[in-house]
Amino acid sequence: MAKRNKYILLVLIFIFFDYYLNSQKVDIIVSAEAKTETTILNNETFKINLNEKDLKNFKSKGFISYGDVGAAGDGKSDDINFIIATHHIANKYGLAVRANIGAKYFIGGKGKSAIIKTNTNFLNSTFIIDDTKVENREASIFSVESNLNPISIYGVNRIKKNQDKININLKTSCLITVSDSNIRNYIRYGLNQNNGKPQTDIFIVDQNGKIDRSSPIIWDFNDITEISAIPIDAKQLIINGGKFITIANKAPSKYTYYSRNISITRSNVIVKNLEHTIIGEGDNGAPYRGFISISDCSNITVKGCILTGHKTYKTIGNAGKPVSMGSYDLSVRRSINVSIINCKQTNDINDDTYWGLFASNYSKNITFDNCIFSRFDAHMGVHNATIRNSTLGYMGINAIGSGTLLIENTKVYGRSLVNFRQDYGSTWDGELMIKNCVFAPRRSNSECLAIFNGRNSGKHDFGYTCKMPKNIIIDNLFFDDSDFNEEKKSLVIFSNFNPEMKSDNYKEIYPYIVTKKVIINNLTTSSGKELLVSENPYMFKGVKIERNNN
Helix, strand or coil: CHHHHHHHHHHHHHHHHHHHHHCCEEEEEEECCCCCEEEECCCCEEEEEEEHHHHHHHHHHCEEEHHHHCCCCEEEEECHHHHHHHHHHHHHHCCEEECCCCCEEEECCCCCCEEECCCEEEEEEEEEEECCCCCCCCCCCEEECCCCCCEECCCCCCECCCCCECCCCCCCCEEEEEEEEEEEECCCCCCCCCCCEEEEEEEEECCCCEECCCCCCCCCECCCCEEEEEECCCCCEEEEEEEEEEECCCCCCCCCCECCCEEECCCCEEEECCEEEEECCCCCCCCECCCEEEECCEEEEEECCEECCCECCEEECCCCCEEECCCCCEEEECCEEEEEECCEECCCCCCCCECCCEEEECEEEEEEECCEEEEEEECCCEEEEEEECCEEEEEEEECCEEEEEEEECCEECCCCCEECCHHHCCCEEEEEEEEEEEECCCCCCCCEEEEEECCCCCCCCCCCCCECCCEEEEEEEEECCHHHCCCCCEEEEECCCCCCCCCCCCCCCCCCECCCEEEEEEEEECCCCCEEEECCCCCCCCCEEEECCC
16 A cells, blocks of 8 residues: 555645646736736746626537737738637637638747647647757647546556446446556566556546446556546546647657647547648658547547658667667657547558557557548557558558457558557557458568567566467458569468477477467469468468358
8 A cells, every 4th residue: 555655645646747847827816907918927837817898708609719819810920829719718618719711820949738638629720839949848738637536546446357336336337457566567578678567457437436448447457556436527528720830840750749739638529620741841850640649548539530650760778789760740659538539641651751650558449430541550559459441551561469359351551461569569469450450561571471470488477478369250352462473472371470480399489379270261262373271371371261262
């Protein structure tokens, strides 16, 4: 318990300093005589004079615009203070926010965030975000937040995998986050190696503590060091429209991530019809966490949005060797029920000078539907992922996690159809289903073209037992190997997951559990070549292959 109290104290101290550094004190004075305007008393303190007639008019219309509070919208004057003030008024009086039609709002490098708690319509306005000189790279431009405060939970010291209920009573459904700092998992291997992260899980409970079966507990927690409940908002919040242009930072190419973005930490939000582009990328730059950054929430939909892949830069990784830095335009962390629908990116999904656009960590029930992105990626695990009606570019599908991975009516250009990330043990504890898909690899240095790729030597402790999908079902797959007509490449189901495992003499310290069964219903290739099991037939000799080609 002492360890847990110490951990909670450290978290509270962090939250306090983060609030102190990024918050603004805003005073609203309503008066019959005063003109509606915003005054900046100092860097943290705002004074808003709000005319009574103007307030009455805002309430009558149901919304307030940035220009009503003083934003110039000329693309040159820094409007962030007026944007912050507008949302503060809206939040206080329950008003929607609308941008001014055709306005161009310049946002400089001030370390300030506008808090969104009401419906916001950016319309056709443009936001120019200058990241070339910022005061605080971790301060979001917009922070979508809830009025509901997190709830501390006491008396729950342990929970078990797939447990049905926890002994708590709440006023509303909540997202539960739980950690055990005594256990480390996701102990990364390779150029970005590390010592892992505290064991973490998220799940949804109702008012009586009953756990939603779609977001089950996936770990045993015998000594909980942190647990909290984040209330799930019942009312939907909508953010619509807007064109956002980021003038890229010119910082050294190191892992100093920028979060000059739209951060969403409130549940039940729709973001739609938004466009984000990037200009000014040079020879160096620090990476981005995601222009739309979703964390610690549930029931989020991003639809009809156009995003942009960031230029790939290199740095020195933890192993002391050069490594490409991940930089994202859409990221999801510790969130459940996230749907990305009818979205695409501005740059070529097969241009490898740009990094993959999407990444997730510690999340459950992620869906892509009708998306055109350079990749799907689950870093530190996803539980249940669905990719349908989509096209994925040169980085393909990268996944580790559990539950069901469903890929349907989708075309993939990656080196493999699915790459099980070797830096996290190439693990998927569950099922994999592929339906009505096209796999068209664009390049490969291997002698074989593989549907599934991964690597696990059985010699590294990732903090968990690593597994391949127990069962794989392939139902109608076209393997388009036409780009390799001049090369004598074999076509295989599995790449060589462990080149050293050639006989019974090879001994694993941390055994890697191989797939039990592959069912193939109608798989065809453009070359007519026969599909082999693997580059490493010894490793996969126990896999049962059931072929049912029409």
